[in-house]
Amino acid sequence: MQSQIVTFLIKCPDQKGLVAKFTTFFYEQGFNILSCQQYVNAMADRYYMRIRLDAAEAEISKKELEDKFEKVATTLKCTWSVHYGKEKQNVAIMVSHTSHCLYDLLERQREGTIDCNISLIISNHNKLKPIADMFGIPYYHLPVSKETKIQQEAQIVGLLEEYTVDLIVMARYMQILSEDFINKYPQRIINIHHSFLPAFQGANPYQRAYERGVKLIGATAHYATVDLDEGPIIEQDVERISHESTPKTLKGIGADIERLVLAKAVKCHLQHQIIVSDNRAIVFPESGE
Amino acid sequence: MQSQIVTFLIKCPDQKGLVAKFTTFFYEQGFNILSCQQYVNAMADRYYMRIRLDAAEAEISKKELEDKFEKVATTLKCTWSVHYGKEKQNVAIMVSHTSHCLYDLLERQREGTIDCNISLIISNHNKLKPIADMFGIPYYHLPVSKETKIQQEAQIVGLLEEYTVDLIVMARYMQILSEDFINKYPQRIINIHHSFLPAFQGANPYQRAYERGVKLIGATAHYATVDLDEGPIIEQDVERISHESTPKTLKGIGADIERLVLAKAVKCHLQHQIIVSDNRAIVFPESGE
């Protein structure tokens, strides 16, 4: 294996000796353990681990590593995945009219703070094409109506396959995706909702926040599931507002929260910091190695 | 009028010249205007003012002031109230089992950061009596069941009258008050709810926050209305949590938010910073005079 960082995400029933067994396994294969983060859900008797390995001195092939680990995993009843640092992920961004999240992601990718390929942008409108052009990213305008939804989604799926997309980011794509589409990409679609969920699920959250007279507004990034706005929450944040705020100024304040929250969620996903369990996203903090 | 600070809270339809008319009125009665805070709700065409006056050089009686202002108010279609700094308000605290908000309010009143009399504590349990004793506040233990609710509330009303209570603070009083009781004290009952409303209305918010996997939890202080947890929000705040948090640790983190949020709301009320309109609480910031 070439010099690179390898990340394992593991979940299994809690049992004595797990950390010793896992770390000893990787140590014996010649890996240096850069960080080893665990979470024990004592109520559910479940164990979760994210372990980052430096492969520089490991003389094992990917195949061999995975086969060997599978044996350990079977004994301990683990579900697991492994991610190799050298493999850059392909991202598709879906948008409608609103540009702030799109700009933000393109910029961060350009600056290197989000490490991925942004392979394409898909929109049901043509409005944001000039931004795609500025950044030199292919832009697909796929209009959609009730009648054409099935075909449009089929076109999207075609594009996602063509570009071998790993992650779909709904950066204020204001359409509801079909169950079929969502089920095709479990934990691979990140949506940004412009409220502090579960408050103000559904449409017009800023207007409703204004009417309810809340003192803080927020945004929530979550994996899309078939239950609208009810998928596992990856990141949220809020900002203080005042009675002076109108639905319009709330939109402006909220835009900044949305940008940051979505970017953080995308980054956590790309860095393999997330394990989903029982509709909860366990997000391990970025390790400082 | 003796030397003191006088606060007017005014609401009326928006119209040209309001601030000039109000400030000129008070200026002509000999008041020095310490601060004059306004809010124009342009969407609803409503105008709101909080004006604080130094009465040191005003040689007008309360009666005269109020009569004169009423004339202005009638012309401009104002609803208004006036509050004299020398009149300390009487507060009743209602509690059940949980002590953190009670301690906090007693302490702040003792230290002078909340300026009022805490006249009595009412509880459906006897558990927190020792705290009342420590601080020398009368404690009334009024148990309640479905059957005795009407009588118990009548006893409470009796006590509130006996102590001429101005403000009722539900510092984690885990009973639902009757509509009759609530309607008797409009904008005079402050409740603390242990979630970031409108998320997790109703029972067990920390358990539900855990299950939903939110990344921040909060607390909300609001005026009690007959619609449970739907009254005008005075203050809210949140704190970041992690997947490590259990419902039990959430309770601990939440307790600190509840204390601060409730104390701030009570302070804003006592300082006459709040005007309620359309179920929204307009909370003017504390002026620095």
Next chain:
Amino acid sequence: MQSQIVTFLIKCPDQKGLVAKFTTFFYEQGFNILSCQQYVNAMADRYYMRIRLDAAEAEISKKELEDKFEKVATTLKCTWSVHYGKEKQNVAIMVSHTSHCLYDLLERQREGTIDCNISLIISNHNKLKPIADMFGIPYYHLPVSKETKIQQEAQIVGLLEEYTVDLIVMARYMQILSEDFINKYPQRIINIHHSFLPAFQGANPYQRAYERGVKLIGATAHYATVDLDEGPIIEQDVERISHESTPKTLKGIGADIERLVLAKAVKCHLQHQIIVSDNRAIVFPESGE
């Protein structure tokens, strides 16, 4: 006067009747007062006002308005300025190597959340020219060394005059400007410093924050004065970090704070929300009209 919003910023010694006098004055000239924000510094006996007027029904010329107000101002010993909504301000951005603040400002201007012309970008390096090109903004590469500093600044001054620049934004321009330069543009140069001032003034704040082991890092936007990093603070914010953070990850976290803080400060300046007094920036909140 055409239909537009007019903003007055006023400071004067505190005295009885000010708000009545000012608001009556504008009311009598036919203006509708949209918002009227005041601050009384009781310790220094100083009064500050920001008043926003709708000129739709005011049949007075600019000249006449200013002459009339000057008479009032002289009587009350006011310093004041007036700003007409129709006059878009010209902004110059100065940068070195770092792009995040530049991207952010360009984007916000493009999206309309910052209302100004970005007239030109000036840099001592050529590195960020491609970004200027993407957004179609003139980019001037003016290298600088100790020896050429005077000439380089003269060139900058020439450009600022050519473009009739109103505001200079140092978006991580890592050069120290000369006293002459700074004195030429009082309260017209906004700098972003990558620490929570007054902590970590000067160079390498993230490295020093790491070494000191602080638990939060921040950023500060301030008007540049001849005392480095000591000008009036317009906006600051912080973000929580952990012991895992390295100087490098601090830089990443800090970049997001810098972007937001600088954008907010620029917006407050452009919206005439700021009055400077005794090296303190009084920043009136955005009014919701």
Next chain:
Amino acid sequence: MQSQIVTFLIKCPDQKGLVAKFTTFFYEQGFNILSCQQYVNAMADRYYMRIRLDAAEAEISKKELEDKFEKVATTLKCTWSVHYGKEKQNVAIMVSHTSHCLYDLLERQREGTIDCNISLIISNHNKLKPIADMFGIPYYHLPVSKETKIQQEAQIVGLLEEYTVDLIVMARYMQILSEDFINKYPQRIINIHHSFLPAFQGANPYQRAYERGVKLIGATAHYATVDLDEGPIIEQDVERISHESTPKTLKGIGADIERLVLAKAVKCHLQHQIIVSDNRAIVFPESGE
């Protein structure tokens, strides 16, 4: 060993296989590992671990455990400490005139959110004795002047020994302790400073924050060292203020930050979450087990 939780805090040079070795060691002694938190400082090549063990099924005595671990530690060049859950720590609180932090700590201890004995309160004034009496804690009034400082500190040392105090909390004790005193209790004195250090070290931070015109104020809890306000920072927080804030209102806002920050720091210390290294406090988050 009786059923209890055992916590090890370990630091050593970084080297391959550490986590495997430590966790295997504890696993083999019959402990269940509840949580295992690590931090690798890659720049300094240092490794830190906090490991929490359930001793329910471990049939080893304390002595035996410590002897065995010492052998491992010697090989790996570790510095370490072990803490047994059943041993409640004794805390002394030192105060002067200000009561908010004192109230807060007493209350939290009473409610069980801070798990310790508060053995005694020491003050150079008599003012806060009534609070000690309310909570039934011995109060020692030890006045101090320049001349009597050595004797007064000797008296304090006597009391700390008499009560076998583990932790000294300076809850706004406004005296500077001597080097001798401080050196006697390394990492066992926690001080609260009423600013966001390193900003506003030394006296009158709120006055200076006002004068500097900062937009946020803060508080910092740190271990006391001989360099005043320069010890390892355990916890900090900030709160937004406005230009309306006076030094007096800053004091009020700051008091709430101080209370929370000090309480969190004390809790982290009592729960053995802290390892100090190079004047930085590594504070492991509370584990959710």
